[in-house]
Amino acid sequence: MLQERLREIEHDIYTCAQCAFCTATCPVAEQKGWETYGPRGRMYLLKLILEKDIQANDQIKDRFYACTTCSRCEKVCQTDLKLIEIWEDVRSWLVEDNMGPLEVHKGIAESVAQNHNTYRESAAKRDAWAGDIKLNRKGKIAFYVGCTSSYKMQQLAQDSMKVLQSLDEDVAVLGEDEWCCGSVLLRTGQRRQIKEIVDHNVQTLKNTGAEIVVTSCTGCFKTIRDDYPPIYGNKLPFKVMHITQYLAQQIESGKLKFAKSINEKVTYHDPCHLGLHAGEYEAPRAILRAIPGLKLIEMDNIREESHCCGAGGGLKAGMPDLALAIGQVRVNEAEETGASILASCCPFCKTNLSQAIEAGHKNLVQKDITALVVEAMGLNA
Amino acid sequence: MNKALEQQLVELLGPDSVSMTDIERRLYAHDMAPVPKILGLVWKFMPDAVVRPSSVKQLQQLMKFAHENSIPVVPRGRSTTMMGGAYPIYGGISIDMTARRGIIELDESAGTIKVKAGTYWEAVLKFLEKRGLTLYCYPTSAPSSTIGGWIGNGGVGLGKGGLGIGSSKYGYAADTVVDLGVVLPTGEYLESIEATELKAEDFIGSDGVLGIMDTITLKIHKLPARQEPFCYDFKDFDKLCSAVAEIALLKPFFLLIEDKVMLDFKKLAKLHVPMAQNLLTVILAGDDEAQFKLDIQTMGKIISAYGGQELSKEIAKEEWQGRYYAMRHKSAGPNLLGGEFCVPTSNFKESIRRVKKLGVAKNIQIAIHGTLGVNEVLVMPQVLSDERKKFRYLTMMSLVKELNDLSIKLGGIPYGVGLFNAFYAKEIHGAKLAELIRLKKSLDPRNIMNPGKATHCSTRFRITLPKFAYGMGMRGLGLFVKHGG
Ligand SMILES: Cc1cc2nc3c(=O)[nH]c(=O)nc-3n(C[C@H](O)[C@H](O)[C@H](O)COP(=O)(O)OP(=O)(O)OC[C@H]3O[C@@H](n4cnc5c(N)ncnc54)[C@H](O)[C@@H]3O)c2cc1C
Numbered sequence: 001m002l003q004e005r006l007r008e009i010e011h012d013i014y015t016c017a018q019c020a021f022c023t024a025t026c027p028v029a030e031q032k033g034w035e036t037y038g039p040r041g042r043m044y045l046l047k048l049i050l051e052k053d054i055q056a057n058d059q060i061k062d063r064f065y066a067c068t069t070c071s072r073c074e075k076v077c078q079t080d081l082k083l084i085e086i087w088e089d090v091r092s093w094l095v096e097d098n099m100g101p102l103e104v105h106k107g108i109a110e111s112v113a114q115n116h117n118t119y120r121e122s123a124a125k126r127d128a129w130a131g132d133i134k135l136n137r138k139g140k141i142a143f144y145v146g147c148t149s150s151y152k153m154q155q156l157a158q159d160s161m162k163v164l165q166s167l168d169e170d171v172a173v174l175g176e177d178e179w180c181c182g183s184v185l186l187r188t189g190q191r192r193q194i195k196e197i198v199d200h201n202v203q204t205l206k207n208t209g210a211e212i213v214v215t216s217c218t219g220c221f222k223t224i225r226d227d228y229p230p231i232y233g234n235k236l237p238f239k240v241m242h243i244t245q246y247l248a249q250q251i252e253s254g255k256l257k258f259a260k261s262i263n264e265k266v267t268y269h270d271p272c273h274l275g276l277h278a279g280e281y282e283a284p285r286a287i288l289r290a291i292p293g294l295k296l297i298e299m300d301n302i303r304e305e306s307h308c309c310g311a312g313g314g315l316k317a318g319m320p321d322l323a324l325a326i327g328q329v330r331v332n333e334a335e336e337t338g339a340s341i342l343a344s345c346c347p348f349c350k351t352n353l354s355q356a357i358e359a360g361h362k363n364l365v366q367k368d369i370t371a372l373v374v375e376a377m378g379l380n381a
Numbered sequence: 382m383n384k385a386l387e388q389q390l391v392e393l394l395g396p397d398s399v400s401m402t403d404i405e406r407r408l409y410a411h412d413m414a415p416v417p418k419i420l421g422l423v424w425k426f427m428p429d430a431v432v433r434p435s436s437v438k439q440l441q442q443l444m445k446f447a448h449e450n451s452i453p454v455v456p457r458g459r460s461t462t463m464m465g466g467a468y469p470i471y472g473g474i475s476i477d478m479t480a481r482r483g484i485i486e487l488d489e490s491a492g493t494i495k496v497k498a499g500t501y502w503e504a505v506l507k508f509l510e511k512r513g514l515t516l517y518c519y520p521t522s523a524p525s526s527t528i529g530g531w532i533g534n535g536g537v538g539l540g541k542g543g544l545g546i547g548s549s550k551y552g553y554a555a556d557t558v559v560d561l562g563v564v565l566p567t568g569e570y571l572e573s574i575e576a577t578e579l580k581a582e583d584f585i586g587s588d589g590v591l592g593i594m595d596t597i598t599l600k601i602h603k604l605p606a607r608q609e610p611f612c613y614d615f616k617d618f619d620k621l622c623s624a625v626a627e628i629a630l631l632k633p634f635f636l637l638i639e640d641k642v643m644l645d646f647k648k649l650a651k652l653h654v655p656m657a658q659n660l661l662t663v664i665l666a667g668d669d670e671a672q673f674k675l676d677i678q679t680m681g682k683i684i685s686a687y688g689g690q691e692l693s694k695e696i697a698k699e700e701w702q703g704r705y706y707a708m709r710h711k712s713a714g715p716n717l718l719g720g721e722f723c724v725p726t727s728n729f730k731e732s733i734r735r736v737k738k739l740g741v742a743k744n745i746q747i748a749i750h751g752t753l754g755v756n757e758v759l760v761m762p763q764v765l766s767d768e769r770k771k772f773r774y775l776t777m778m779s780l781v782k783e784l785n786d787l788s789i790k791l792g793g794i795p796y797g798v799g800l801f802n803a804f805y806a807k808e809i810h811g812a813k814l815a816e817l818i819r820l821k822k823s824l825d826p827r828n829i830m831n832p833g834k835a836t837h838c839s840t841r842f843r844i845t846l847p848k849f850a851y852g853m854g855m856r857g858l859g860l861f862v863k864h865g866g
């Protein structure tokens with residue numbers, strides 16, 4: 001029962017000062033306005049449930065799923081509460097009580113169970129993105145492709161692979177053995193399959209012999225790097241890097257060189273799972289600054305104060321209109337910089353920001369940083 | 382009744398701006414301070430409806446409707462006060478002002494900025510700082526509190542309002558306000574209060590009992606040429622207090638006092654604290670370089686005369702950066718119970734001596750957090766407590782009253798009015814109380830604007846409670862819980 005489970009976080013519930021620093025910065029609260037949609041309100045709802053003043057119901061479920069898990073709230077919390085853990089725990093307790101998740105999230109979990117991907121695609125076609133690109137199963141580096149790049153954004157998978165192979169021939173991919181990392185399941189409180197997924201992925205990644213696992217999705221990156229170790233029960237037998245971190249290192253060491261200029265103004269959106277969650281703000285910027293011709297113009301809210309794109313935490317699937325509205329706020333900010341390119345480095349941000357650009361008829365193109373690197377290296381010829 | 386009310390409100394404001402759900406209404410029935418449930422017997426905290434008007438026209442229609450039907454309305458910013466001003470005590474309509482946000486006009490030549498009342502202080506600060514400008518003063522809750530909320534907050538009384546960052550140099554909240562746009566309880570809209578017979582200061586610190594501030598024009602100035610934080614350690618807290626009285630004459634931009642017990646609370650909450658006994662943080666700001674240097678020298682002399690030790694610039698910067706986080710140590714409680722009062726700067730030392738004596742008598746550790754105001758120090762003595770231990774929590778609440786009374790004896794006042802300090806309306810508003818009551822009667826003949834606040838304290842049955850009953854109530858409540866629940 002949720003009410004009983006809440007005892008595990010009782011001290012946090014009473015510690016919350018109700019100062020609303022979190023709500024004032026929350027992208028969902030900004031859109032919805034009402035207290036119940038903000039993190040402070042949710043902390044108070046938990047207190048009311050704990051004290052048996054109210055019981056969990058569909059409205060409460062709705063409020064707890066109206067969250068991108070962007071972590072802005074946690075960054076500004078007056079009393080240093082680990083709010084993301086709280087949001088994900090509560091979602092998992094709603095799932096235990098058969099109250100959560102949202103219908104669409106259940107479908108995703110079923111798909112992961114059956115096909116090892118979130119899109120009901122065939123597991124056997126996990127490598128189909130590669131086309132003519134030659135793939136290895138062993139290597140010094142393993143490229144963890146992710147569900148979205150494997151099936152829906154195959155250009156990103158190809159671009160990532162092209163760059164990685166141009167730097168190091170020994171790049172492994174897992175093919176059919178690459179299971180969905182489980183990010184969506186963890187974010188939406190569906191923890192049942194997760195142990196099996198983690199053990200499988202860690203083992204198969206280990207089998208490639210790779211010392212470094214590179215991801216082009218920030219969701220996969222955060223999940224494998226931060227969520228896997230406690231579930232796996234040990235330190236991971238490899239290092240996990242987001243592709244921008246890896247590429248920034250290669251630029252720094254002089255190994256990655258650019259052949260072409262891109263004479264455009266670019267602004268950069270920090271994906272929450274790379275920035276706010278993992279504290280990596282510099283690597284993507286270092287790449288953009290290194291590309292000849294590109295001029296980086298920053299938005300008002302960046303790095304630790306960055307605003308979410310709206311897609312995370314299962315919100316894009318669960319409440320697409322809300323996700324899009326949040327994306328539009330970010331796109332407006334990008335437009336104000338006068339840049340022609342809105343760069344980022346996460347397939348979820350890409351989807352939502354591109355849709356927000358389209359919906360707002362903006363004079364902007366969304367590009368992944370890896371695509372810009374491919375272009376400037378002259379690899380897309 | 383509620384279905385009909387919902388229908389009427391939806392007709393006025395549209396479905397997206399009205400909520401009647403149980404969970405929403407519960408969230409508009411409190412502020413930052415946990416209120417013992419038992420007080421629900423005396424007051425009706427839950428609004429019947431919550432609305433989020435987004436235009437002045439909607440606000441007017443809403444007030445007209447409430448006036449015609451004699452429905453109580455409570456303006457609410459972010460409800461980050463602790464005195465019960467921002468939630469109802471007779472039910473009615475809670476007006477969430479945060480949909481009225483944004484900057485209307487920056488007029489650099491006039492040195493003003495006009496904003497909507499529901500805008501966050503920090504948003505205005507950031508907007509200005511990007512343009513090399515800033516505000517004169519703002520509350521330390523700037524990230525989440527609204528312009529209207531702080532200007533409405535009772536603070537040190539009608540016509541003055543709150544104390545915040547910058548107050549020790551530039552004055553009270555009222556000293557920073559140029560004009561207001563106000564929707565009166567009848568629905569009439571005064572776009573510029575200064576163009577009428579009323580004055581902006583009539584509304585500042587009035588806890589929303591006279592009308593709804595819709596726009597606020599604030600004074601602005603250029604970012605100071607120099608601003609620098611300093612931090613000092615004092616072995617002897619008495620001497621720190623003496624130093625504060627002298628440093629106050631330099632008109633620092635901000636001055637923060639934290640005693641040893643406060644640092645202990647922070648350690649209990651596993652926070653990193655500087656190696657120090659009692660901390661004094663001072664921010665100096667100014668445009669005149671020669672004067673700035675002179676002030677630093679003078680301050681240095683005061684500090685050494687009272688045995689203070691300067692700490693590193695890193696520590697000073699951290700203290701300044703943490704200025705919005707006065708409750709970071711709350712997990713040590715998990716509740717912080719205490720008072721908030723002002724005493725004349727000259728009596729600050731004596732007030733602390735008495736607070737500490739009270740702590741000894743009650744065998745509790747009272748921590749001191751203080752900030753310098755205009756002619757006063759705003760003191761927040763606090764104890765660690767736990768609202769789940771109901772009996773002890775309720776009895777500890779009597780401490781609040783004792784602290785308030787202590788401040789009055791020393792020529793000070795409890796800080797903020799709202800509901801719970803309305804017992805001290807005479808002391809806090811002073812001579813202005815009569816004016817507030819007169820205005821209330823003439824502007825709000827049906828007594829629908831935040832009724833029961835700011836001028837007197839009454840129960841849900843509209844029986845006015847005298848102050849002694851409050852004191853007794855605080856103790857009596859403890860007994861009630863002990864025997865009753
Ligand atoms: C971390 C922290 C630091 C704080 N620091 C300070 C400080 O430095 N100084 C200080 O004075 N307080 C401080 N406070 C208390 C409080 O945050 C401030 O007074 C704040 O400005 C209140 O703003 P709000 O929007 O939350 O107002 P609310 O609490 O919502 O409202 C306050 C009062 O104003 C009325 N009101 C609100 N909006 C309007 C309106 N548009 N028209 C008419 N009446 C209105 C309400 O009815 C209520 O009576 C602090 C609180 C916290 C949590």
Ligand code: SF4
Pocket residue numbers: 022025026027028029038039066067068069070071072073074083308
């Ligand atoms: S994680 Fe983001 S969306 Fe969720 S409550 Fe916190 S700030 Fe809001």
Ligand code: SF4
Pocket residue numbers: 015016017018019020021022023039040043073076077078079080081083
């Ligand atoms: S910022 Fe932290 S302490 Fe403040 S209301 Fe939000 S969760 Fe509570």
